[in-house]
Each structure stands twice: as C-alpha cells, then as structure tokens.
Amino acid sequence: MATVRRNCEDWRLHRSTDNGFYQVDPTDSGTSFEVECDLASNPARTIIHHDKEPRTFYSRSSNGNYMTVDVTYWIALEKIDAVKTRALSCSQYVKMECYRDGVEFAENKAYWLGRHSEKYTYWGDVNGYSGYCECGLAGNCANSGDKCNCETSSYDWKYDDGTLVDMSTVPLTQLRSDHLANNARGYHTIGPLICIDVDPRAWIETPAGVTLTFIIVVMSVLSIVMVSLTCYRKQLWKLLTWKCKRKKSVTLVYKNGTF
Known part of the structure; x- marks a missing residue:
C-alpha cells in the first residue's frame, strides 16, 4: 500500500476518506513531506498551517509607532510552491480589527509581504487594487467614500476582512504597519493557506x-x-x-x- 502520493486529491481518489495528515510528493522528486488533507471536500483541499493563526492582539510598539507580524509556516516555502503546482487555486483568509488609528492600507501606511517578499497594500479579494479593502471596492465601508473601514480614526471598533486569492502572491509572510496612534490597538487574524487540489493523474x-x-x-x-x-x-x-x-x-x- 502506498505511503506517499502526489497531493491530497490523489489520496482521496485512492479511497482515503479520513481527514488528517498525509505524506505528499507533488513534483515526484522522491522527497515527501507532511500536509493536512481535507478529504471530505471534492476535490480534496491541502491545508498549510503557520504560527500566527490564532486571533492575536496588537498595539503600538514600545519602541515606536509600528507593528510587525512575521509568519512562519509549518513547511518550507519551497514545499508550498510544490503544493501549488498540483493545485487549482490557493487562498488565505485575513481579518483586521481596529480601534482608533488602525492598520491603514489606504494611505500606504501598512502592507503585507507575499511569497517572494513583494509589498502589497490591499486587504482581501480586491483584484489587487492598491489601498483597498473589500468594503471599499464594494462601496459599503462604514464611512462613505473610504477604501477601508480601518482607515478612519475613531473611538469605536471596526474591522476589514476578506480572502487573499491571487495564487501567485500567497502565502502572506509578514504583516506590517508603520503608523499607529498612541492608543491604537486591535486584533489580527491570518488564516492557514488552503489549496484546492487538481487530479494529479495522467489520463491513462x-x-x-x-x-x-x-x-x-x-x-x-x-x-x-x-x-x-x-x-x-x-x-x-x-x-x-x-x-x-x-x-x-x-x-x-x-x-x-x-x-
């Protein structure tokens, strides 16, 4: 019985049904690694976890008005690249809750780094529009005309959330804000990378x-x-x-x- 397959969908197609951790070798390199497989989905999904998944509090740094979150994944980025070669799509849920001056993507005061350390100043699925969150693209932010809920300084709680869907940019490797007010605070949530697998079999x-x-x-x-x-x-x-x-x-x- 095989102990390694090309991706989670390969495991599902070979009658594996239990969700859990499985050995995969997406590029047939002869070197396998372990990923979490959601085999209840059709097609199966590969879930790649990291060390910053729980909802986490942030505030102004004691050394300055910035906030930096470095994200370390359970497997190396090169292995994530291998997973993506056998995937139809990969996405990552993100959420920013803010009080007072939040993480302001709209004014380029905040950004996140992608797979190759590129800077991106948007949040969620906004077709890459710089400075926008999903409410801004949809035109339904709390303050009319804003691009993000968290760009407005106010003494109430707001949030921006959505899903990063550009497969070439994910996973998110760092989140940073270079401008936080004295009493700014909030919570960030960065979900695992989730890839929808393709059937890896040759036609024959x-x-x-x-x-x-x-x-x-x-x-x-x-x-x-x-x-x-x-x-x-x-x-x-x-x-x-x-x-x-x-x-x-x-x-x-x-x-x-x-x-």
Missing part, C-alpha cells in the same frame, strides 16, 4: 483511460491472432492444394504408362 491512470487502454490491448491481441490464423490457414491450404495436385499428376502419368 483514470478509470476511463484504464478501460480504453484495456480494450485497445485486447483488440490488438485479437487482431494479431486473427491475422496469424488467417495467414496460417492460407499457407495450409496452399500446402494441401499443392500435394493434391502433385498426387493427381503422378497418378495420370502412371496410367498413361510413362514410367
């Missing part, structure tokens, strides 16, 4: 491929047998016909007294 490995391949092989064997049998019968018929003609010729010669 699928049930339809196996069935058609079997039919083609059987038909090819039958064709070879029939051709061989036909040729054999023709050769046998020629041989018998030749012997019959020779015997008849010998008999006629003998009757004519030509011996």
Whole structure:
C-alpha cells in the first residue's frame, strides 16, 4: 500500500476518506513531506498551517509607532510552491480589527509581504487594487467614500476582512504597519493557506483511460491472432492444394504408362 502520493486529491481518489495528515510528493522528486488533507471536500483541499493563526492582539510598539507580524509556516516555502503546482487555486483568509488609528492600507501606511517578499497594500479579494479593502471596492465601508473601514480614526471598533486569492502572491509572510496612534490597538487574524487540489493523474491512470487502454490491448491481441490464423490457414491450404495436385499428376502419368 502506498505511503506517499502526489497531493491530497490523489489520496482521496485512492479511497482515503479520513481527514488528517498525509505524506505528499507533488513534483515526484522522491522527497515527501507532511500536509493536512481535507478529504471530505471534492476535490480534496491541502491545508498549510503557520504560527500566527490564532486571533492575536496588537498595539503600538514600545519602541515606536509600528507593528510587525512575521509568519512562519509549518513547511518550507519551497514545499508550498510544490503544493501549488498540483493545485487549482490557493487562498488565505485575513481579518483586521481596529480601534482608533488602525492598520491603514489606504494611505500606504501598512502592507503585507507575499511569497517572494513583494509589498502589497490591499486587504482581501480586491483584484489587487492598491489601498483597498473589500468594503471599499464594494462601496459599503462604514464611512462613505473610504477604501477601508480601518482607515478612519475613531473611538469605536471596526474591522476589514476578506480572502487573499491571487495564487501567485500567497502565502502572506509578514504583516506590517508603520503608523499607529498612541492608543491604537486591535486584533489580527491570518488564516492557514488552503489549496484546492487538481487530479494529479495522467489520463491513462483514470478509470476511463484504464478501460480504453484495456480494450485497445485486447483488440490488438485479437487482431494479431486473427491475422496469424488467417495467414496460417492460407499457407495450409496452399500446402494441401499443392500435394493434391502433385498426387493427381503422378497418378495420370502412371496410367498413361510413362514410367
């Protein structure tokens, strides 16, 4: 029984049904690693955890007006890249709760770093529009005309949340704000990276491929047998016909007294 497969969907297709941790080798490199598999989903999902998942309090740093959150994943980023090669999409839920001056993406005072340490100044699924959160793109922020709920300084709690869906940028590796007011505080939530897997099998490995391949092989064997049998019968018929003609010729010669 196999102990390593190409991704979580490969495990599901081979009748594994229990959610849990499985060994995968997405690039067939010969080196496997462990990921969490949601096998109840169809297709299966690969879940990659990190050390900053719980809802976490933040406030102005004692050394300055900034906030930095470094995110470390349970597997190396190169292995995450390998998982993405066998995925249809990868996404990550994020949420920012804020009081007073929050994490202001709209004025480029805050940003997050992606897979290759690029800076991004948006939050959620906003098609990459710099400075926007989802409420800004939808036009339903608490203050009309704002791009994010947390960009307005006020003495009440607000939040911006959404899902980062650009597969080329995730996972989020750092969150930073370079401007927090004296009494600014809040909570950040950074979810695990979740990838929806693709079927990693070559066509010939699928049930339809196996069935058609079997039919083609059987038909090819039958064709070879029939051709061989036909040729054999023709050769046998020629041989018998030749012997019959020779015997008849010998008999006629003998009757004519030509011996």
